[in-house]
Amino acid sequence: MPLMFELASPLPVRASQAWHRTTSAEGINDELFPWLRMTTPAGMRGRTLAELPLGERLGRSWLLALCVLPVDADDIMLAEVGPGYRFRETSRMLSMRSWVHERTIRDTADGFCEVRDHLTFELRGPAAWLPGCDGAIAAVVRCLFRHRHARLARWARCTALLITPPIDSK
Template sequence: MSGASHTFSFASILAAPPEKVWARVSTLSGVNAEMAPWFRMTGPQGVDHLEPGQLALGQRLFRSWLLLFGVLPLDYDDLTFVRFEPGKGFLERSRMISAKVWEHERTLEPHPEGTLLTDRIRFEPRLPLPGLRGLYSSVFRHRHAQLRRHFGGRLAS
């Protein structure tokens, strides 16, 4: 598996307008609500909401630890955005312990039922760890379920 690139995506139609969805998903507390209770991401004290003026695109913003059950360090993400468009989405291209390349693209598009939110993931693992793609995929399946629970909505077909 090492050296190979893996991709997957999830899409949900959320029963809320894009600006309301963005207000939640662009915050660390919103991301942590998506991952609860399994994981929590850390950030610098006092940083919750990201604004374009705070970001130097292409440069590491900060190191975020991924904590299993909110306490056990499992991985880190050197959080780096290469695109960040409020209300529309972002493209994160970072490094992790488990992945030498981690790309998370999230897009929000207006939809007759609210917002079409799509996550596309591409990663290159550092080591041949069986099941890593399945683990990452399960995390995003859970995140989308949490988003639909919060906003209402359904899986996109």
């Protein structure tokens, strides 16, 4: 049975800045730090999402707990990019029969942006049929994405401070 949830956060930067950060290997790993790190498949290194083929397996990314211990693997497939600042990843993991992560970033009326993640996933193996296991794993995924949004908000606040024009002292 698929599990799903959605999370949205306002950020004090423009959507284009947040998009550049959240679609880079450095940005993804900063969001996950210190709990996880994802390796970058060779075919994705140095390429933007716009340069990657859609609907093809892009390679295997290892998920490393505490940045060193392999705990899962993600066979990454990018299903859609756009319109605007949006991607939809449809992958399989060792622990998940399916993993669909859609991220949309849009500018808001106040000159900032909102990042929204929508996740749908289906467990495989014992986690799929052991009572209570699905709820526990769903809670861990929700906590991880709340952590990712908090890390992203921290980055955005620091970035906003760096680009704020100086106060005129006249």
